[in-house]
Each structure stands twice: as structure tokens, then as C-alpha cells.
Amino acid sequence: MSTFHSLGFGIGTKNAKLEWLEVFYPQPVLAPEASLVDAIQSVLGDATGTIEPNREQWLALAGALENPALEKIAKTCAESVRPAVLTLIAKDSKPESTPEAYLKLHLLSHRLVKPHGVSLEGIFALLPNVAWTNEGAIDLNELSDRQLQARAQNRMLSVESVDKFPKMTDYVVPTGTRIADTARVRLGAYVGEGTTIMHEGFINFNAGTQGKSMVEGRISAGVFVGEGSDLGGSSSTMGTLSGGGNIIISLGEECLLGANAGTGIPLGDKCTIESGLYITAGTKVMLLDDQKNEVKEVKARELAGQSNLLFIRNSVTGRVECRTNKSAVVLNNELHANN
Amino acid sequence: MSTFHSLGFGIGTKNAKLEWLEVFYPQPVLAPEASLVDAIQSVLGDATGTIEPNREQWLALAGALENPALEKIAKTCAESVRPAVLTLIAKDSKPESTPEAYLKLHLLSHRLVKPHGVSLEGIFALLPNVAWTNEGAIDLNELSDRQLQARAQNRMLSVESVDKFPKMTDYVVPTGTRIADTARVRLGAYVGEGTTIMHEGFINFNAGTQGKSMVEGRISAGVFVGEGSDLGGSSSTMGTLSGGGNIIISLGEECLLGANAGTGIPLGDKCTIESGLYITAGTKVMLLDDQKNEVKEVKARELAGQSNLLFIRNSVTGRVECRTNKSAVVLNNELHANN
Amino acid sequence: MSTFHSLGFGIGTKNAKLEWLEVFYPQPVLAPEASLVDAIQSVLGDATGTIEPNREQWLALAGALENPALEKIAKTCAESVRPAVLTLIAKDSKPESTPEAYLKLHLLSHRLVKPHGVSLEGIFALLPNVAWTNEGAIDLNELSDRQLQARAQNRMLSVESVDKFPKMTDYVVPTGTRIADTARVRLGAYVGEGTTIMHEGFINFNAGTQGKSMVEGRISAGVFVGEGSDLGGSSSTMGTLSGGGNIIISLGEECLLGANAGTGIPLGDKCTIESGLYITAGTKVMLLDDQKNEVKEVKARELAGQSNLLFIRNSVTGRVECRTNKSAVVLNNELHANN
Secondary structure, eight states: OOOSSSEEEEEEEEOOOEEEEEOOSSSSSSSHHHHHHHHHHHOOOOOEEEEOOOOOHHHHHHHHHHHHHHHHHHHHHHHOOSOOEEEOSSSSSSOOOHHHHHHHHHHHHHHHSOSSSOOTTTHHSSSEEEETTTEEEEHHHHHHHHHHHHHTTOOOEEEEEESOOBBGGGTTTTTOOSSSSSGBBTTTTTTTEEEETTTTOOEETTTESSEEEEOOSETTTTEETTTTTOOOOOOOOTTTTBBBBOOEEOOOTOEEEEEEEEEEEEEOSOEEEOOEEEEEEEEEEEETTTTEEEEEEGGGGGGGTTTSEEEEEEETTTOEEEESSSOHHHHHHHHHHHO | OOOOEEEEEEEEEEOOOOOOEEEEEOEEEEOOOHHHHHHHHHOOOSSOEOOOOOHHHHHHHEEEEEOOHHHHHHHHHHOSSEEEEEEEOOOSOOOSHHHHHHHHHHHHHHTOOOSSOOTTHHHHHSSOOEEEETTTTHHHHHHHHHHHHHHHHHOOOOOEEEEESGGGTTTOOOOTTTEGGGGBTTTEOEEEEEEEOOTTTOOOTEEESSSSEEEEEEEEOOOOOOOOOOOOTTTOBBTTTSSSSTTTOOOTOOOOEEEEEEEEEESSSEEEEEETEEETTEEEEEOOOTTEEEEEEEEGGTTTTTEEEEEEEEETTTTOOOOOSSSHHHHHHHHHHHO | OOSSSSSEEEEEOOOTTTEEEEOOSSSEEEEOOOOHHHHHHHOOOOOOOOOOOOHHHHHHHHHHHOOOHHHHOOOOOOOOOOOEEEEEESSSSSSSSSHHHHHHHHHTTTSSOOOTTOOOOTTHHHHHEEEEEEEEEHHHHHHHHHHHHHHHTTOOOOOOEEESOOOOGGTTTTTEEEOOEEEEEEEEEEHHHHHHOOTTOOOOTTTTESSSSSEOOOOTTTTTEETTOOOOOTOOOBBBBTBBBOOOOOTTTTTTTTTTTEEEOOSSSSEEEETOOOOOTEEEEEOOTTTOEEEEEEEEGGGTTSSSSSEETTTTEEEEEEESSSSHHHHHHHHHHHH
């Protein structure tokens, strides 16, 4: 018997050339139990990768399953007007197909794996750029004909996004979340229980929040935010895809990025950047101890990952300062340890 | 005969447990006239709160009404496929039900009351978190089934928002407004006649603009902006719900928040904050008189509510400065008066 | 035989008074060839401006056309449920009607003309303010009736925008682009081949990108961005409609606006503004040469259009500085040349 990294029963969309545009997996499974794998193999043999069972196979599969939710999905796949797929990922290497790429994005948004917890290597090449419309996913080469047709037939064909990633909520709404403008959260985001994403908030794929957070700023690809941390309106975290270099940004617990603030370094726990201040890795910062004595001028990157820091721009001198609740001696030791 | 604070005839949505998810009141009434109350009571007796008349009662009510617009609505309620409701608020205390909460939000967006003009105490608990979709409001517990069903039936079920507040324009578009991206204005916003809200603009509930304004920034919950004031792109007003403490922020008339600017203090009339500058209550500001002489270093909160101020960060010294068109003597007197 | 500036076969929407609300031209034509003009005139005579051919005329036109794509559109116009229009613009003067205004916006978004390449004088007056809904364009005076009706009939009528300009992608998706949230790109935007507009990006009409760009900031009306230039998240370009005065902002090639940065001056090639810094025309800037020696304090407007500049705010002194890879002598000469 084989083991699998993950699997999913999906319903998706193909273009006129019968290439996959996207796949919806209502209930993806991470590390499936032996009984589930056995049931699948009893019907489909030693299959792996992307399979498209026929109606009879889906029904046989439904009959072999113990989990009632999966049984229901398999039955729905059997009768679906749209193409249904069974995707089996043997191990977590780079995804090989559009259905596999979509399955991995689902694992993140269903909170089955955390950001950086699954290989997404080469995913851009596997995700076709799609027109996301009120009539579903449409291949860009087929769009203008569809638009003309819709007009003449008095239907509104609205193109809401043209992107490789769809919006997450058309695939899953994780429990305990509010997402005021869903256009701003991509499939592949990990939205923690208790997170509210306000209208100005944004979460890219392979990024998100551990738990309770108020997100009114931008969580770039690869950025993970700890429990209890808030991002103020229009605050910015530098991504690794563009501009942010190679440092992976993260925020620890109970951090606060003020409105219109930003960070180009990872922050530890209980750090604050005041509203309107942008810290990049190269920003020269005067470090002050718990008595507000000057300790040392450092580049912000030397403070990466440290906790209990408050970054401000002194409004009298214009100097960027970092205050802490620690004494100068402790701070100096920590900076040494960091080098 | 009783008097009422407000009332509305509504059509709404319930979940599978028959709990209200939302209510649409096409024409809410503030301080209804005696004749209207008489007509309602002639049909429904001494009712108050949330009533669900049956078809005959709606038709009888329609027959008793003098106002043709309300009569038409009552007739529509009689024939509606979806649940219809008559909501009567006796006096302006904290709302008691979802339909009452929705009626109060309507009063704001219909410009019948101004921000802070009606009690919204405890409103979050009365507003269920809802999936707002192209098929209407859906209970979050019922969503995943609906999504699977829609897929199999080849329909696109698009979840546009997951929030306690719906977008305003699905309930009312106030006259004389433009709202480029309606996802960014919540029901309960007060959008003044002559206001244009550009794509980056945002207005929360219990907040808004008095009259003509160009809004390309964020008007947080509780913030009210005077006639002729503009908010530049991504500019920020601190809210009272998070981060802004207890000071209620407001802008007077003819203020300008530059692009990417922000304020954590209320501003009087004709104030400007230059692009990119964020003023918080604790920002130390050098006050300059009409001759650009230094008057005094103050915390920004001491300037709260004053008029004719121009806030900049001196680009040579990095110091935050506040210029005014008044002499040093006048300025000092005003600061004293403020303490 | 006449010549024309441009023409289009369109299908549109009228209100109850039979006034045009909007027009969709699937394939607008700039500088039509003689054969196309001949074909049109053989059916419709010396027509110009906005014509509404009847079914027979559309079919005759389809028969006279050589271009198969236009022939197909003409046939679709013949059978369209919605009003079809033939718009002929004789020369590029100010637009005279709603269909002409829409044709010119199409020319921009189809990349047939560049920003500032066609007269849009007085266009605001020709574009009615419209409710853009999932049931198409609706006159604002007809909206509340439609909303009530939809509710009673259990349909969701969603008002996605209330604006004079529709979103571009409902009219055309230019090749080689990604537009993550299409609500943020107006018809009349010029989106270059290879441009990705992320969720925070925005492009107004008569503005856009020459070619490959990553747009996570705001490209205001009139602003054009050169090949290879990127705008970071929430970065801002001042528009000429409000706030930016009379200087038309542009970016040359390979520029970078950092996240939350902004510019009120046009930039040449290879310029960078660091994250969080807003440069306005009046900002005093210390110019530093390739050795980081101070050259001169200038107002930013004196640096307008120059290349190879790096703008930062010195985080130790708070001073805004402009660094370059040129020697002091060269810089001084260039500043002279600029005066």
C-alpha cells in the first residue's frame, strides 16, 4: 500500500483545448489515512497524480468511502456537469500540474499546512492566467468572443480579476474569519482563526496570520504574522517576490504596524512601528535603552527578529530611533549574539 | 397614540434556522408622522419592535397608507418570495435585534441621521457575520454546501465579502455621489451630497462626509468630515475601534489630508497635512507663527480642533512643524485656552 | 471619400429616456483604411458622428465588409437585443456624445493611442454617472425601483460601482497583462504588454504603463510610466485633476517607487524613491554627488525629469537627500540647463 502526502476530489474548469484552468477541492486531505487510500486503490488501482475517473468509478469510489463528507463529494463529482478530478500527491516535491498546484493552495487556505509548509516551487508556470468572471473561469483567448456574445444576449459578463491566483473565498472561507473585501485575499493564503481582514487588508498566497489578528495592511507573499499582531491601514510588509531581497519577513506575536507604516525586516514579539514610518533593512537606527540613553547606531537588519522594540522617527530631530524596555548592557549582548 | 423614533418596511434574508441575516429597507422613516403611525396601528394594533405581518396584513396596510411610495413597498412586501418585516423603533436606545440594527444603519446611509446621531451600542453582537454573494446573503454554516452544489450545477457562486456589514450600495445609493469601488463603503456610512469616493477611498459605518468631498483615503468608524474637505490617496484617519484611543477624530471644513498622510487628532477648519506625513496625538510639533518664528513645541493633541494649521515635516531638518496664519500672541492664547 | 480619425461598431445601454449610458466596442478602429470607409459609406452614405443603423443596414454593412472580425460584429449588432451604434469620429477634436467619448476611451485601452494621444476635453460632462451592476449599467434614477423589484423576486442586484467610468476589463483585457482586482482600472487606462497590476495597484483613464511594469501603487489620471518601471504597494503619483497642480507627472524607464512612497514631480530614467518617502515639487532636497559630497540644496521641482536619481530621507538627520552617480560638476551644469 502506498502513502500519500495529500489528495483531493475536485471539480474544475477547462478551456476549449481541454486544459485545466482551475480546480475546486471542497475538502482536501493532508496525510490521508490508510483506509482512505485503500478505498481509492480498490477502485482505481495504483493511481497517482491527476486522474479523471468516469461516472461509474466515482460512484464506486463513493461506495467504498467511510467518510460521509467525502462520499457526498464523490457522488457530486459523479454527476457534475463540469470536469471532476482526483488528485493524489505522493510526496511533497514541486507540483507537476495545474490540479496539483491548486491542491497545494487549498492545503494552505484550509489551514492544513502553514506558509512555507509545502513546496510551491515553479507554481507560477502551472497556474494559467485566467479571466475570473461571474460566469466562472474563462481562458483569456476565449474571452472577447464570450464578451460579445453576452452583450448581444443582454447578459452582463463581468471580469472581476485577471490573474494566476483566484480569490480564496470562492474556494474556502476558513472558520472564524471576517474578510471585508474578498478580492484582496488570494487562494493559498493562510487566514488564522480570529483574523479580521478589513477592506484595506491584503494577504498573498503562502502567507498569512497564525491566529487572532486585525489586518488592514498588506501581508506579502511568504510573510507570516504571529498571534495577536495587528497591521494598521496601508501598512506594508516587504515581499520576497519583489523589492524585499532575500530576507523572509515575519512578525512575531503581539506586534503592531501602525497605519501607513512598513517593515523590511522580520520582527520578534511585541514590536511596534509607529504610524507612517517605514523601516528597511538598511535604515540606520539609533538604539535607545530603557532609560532612553543612546546605545549604538545600527542598521535595522541587525535588529531583525528581536522582541520588545518600538520604532519611531523622532519628530524633533527626524532621526529614526528604536526604544526598548531593556538596559544597555543586555541590548549590546543581544546585538553581538546577532552578528 | 404612540410616537416612534423610526420605522421601516423591509425585505430580508434568513438562514436555515430562520434567523435574520440582513434586512433591506427601501425607504426608512425617521420620526414618522402621526398619520403613518395611525395607519399602521389600525392594521397591526399597538405593535412595536420587529413584526412579520402576513400577506393580508401587508395588503391591509398598503390600503391604509397615504404615501404612495410606502404603499408600493407594502404591496411588494405582501407578494415577496423572501421574508418581509415591519420594524418599529420606539425610542433611540441600543438596538435589540438584527432588523433594528439594520434599520439604524439605513437611517445613516439615507442621511436621515448623522454619524453619532443614533445609538449603535452593542451593534456588533446583533450583526451576524455573513457571506455576501452573487446569490445574496448566505449563512457561513450553509456556505460550503452551497458552493459544492453551485459547482456541480455549473453556476458561479462568488463570495464577495465575509463581514458583519454589507456594502452600502446594495441598500441605497445616496443622491449626488460617486463611489468608484463600492466594496469599500459599508452600510451605515453617511456619504454627503457631492462626495466622490475614488477607488482608494473608504468609509466605515457611523462615519462620513458632510457634503462635497473628494475621498481617496480612509474614513474610519466614527470619523466625520466637514464640507469641502478632501482626503488624498491612502490617507488615514485613526478610528476609535482600534489604535486611535478615545479621541474621536473629525475634520472641519476645507481641510486637506495629502496622499499617504494621516491624522490621530481632530482638525478644525482649513487645516492641511502634507503628503506622506502622519500626525499622531503624541507627535511633538514645533509651532511657527505667521512670520515663521518658533512659538512653542507642543504635542499634536494640544492642537486638536484648531483651524488654519499646516503640518509639514521640514525636509532639511526632519522636524515636524505646524505653520499658521496667526501671530505668536494669538497662538499662545489659543494654546492656553486649550489646556 | 472622407477620412476618419477612428470608428467603432458598438453595443450599449440606454436608460428609460433612451439616453446612452455606455457603449461597448469590441474592436475599435484607428485611422480606418479607405476600403472600410468605402464599405460603410456604400451602405450609410456620408454619415458621421453617432448613427444607429437598423437591422437591414447592419446586415448590408456586414455584407460589404472585408474584415471577418468586423463582419461578425456587424452581424451581432444586427441581431442584438440591446441598442447597437456605429460611431464615426471625423477628426480628433473634443468628443461630442457619450458614444464618441466611449470610443476614445476604448482607443486608449486597446493601445491604439497612448495617454494624451487623443482629445478628451470635456469628457466628464459626456459620461453619465451610472450604477454598474451585475445586471449591467443602470441609470441612477431607475436604480431604487430595480433594487426593490430584484429583492421581491429573490434576485441579488449588486451595485459594484457608481461612477462615470466603468472598469476596463468589462470592455477589453489587453494582451499580456494581469490585473488582480479589476475594480481598480478604469476604461481609458493604457496597460502595457507585460504589466502586472497587483491588488493595491490602480490606473486611472488617460494614464498607464508603456510596457513591462509591476504596479502595486496608484497611477493617477494623466500619468504615464516607462518600460520596466515598478510602483511599490500604496505608492502614489500626483494627478493633475486634484492636488498635483499643473505639472504632468510621468516616470521614465526602470524607475522604482518604493512601497508607501510618492512623487509630485516627473522622474527621468532609473530613478528611485525609497519606501515611505513622499517627494512633492516643493520639497527641499540636498543633492549629493557620486562621492556623497553636498552639491546644492534645491527644490525637488528643479530635478524634474532628470535621470539616475535616488531619493532618500537620511534616517540619522531626517534630511531629504538625492544621490546620483554623477560628479558635482556635471550635476551643477544640469541644474543650470534646467533653469
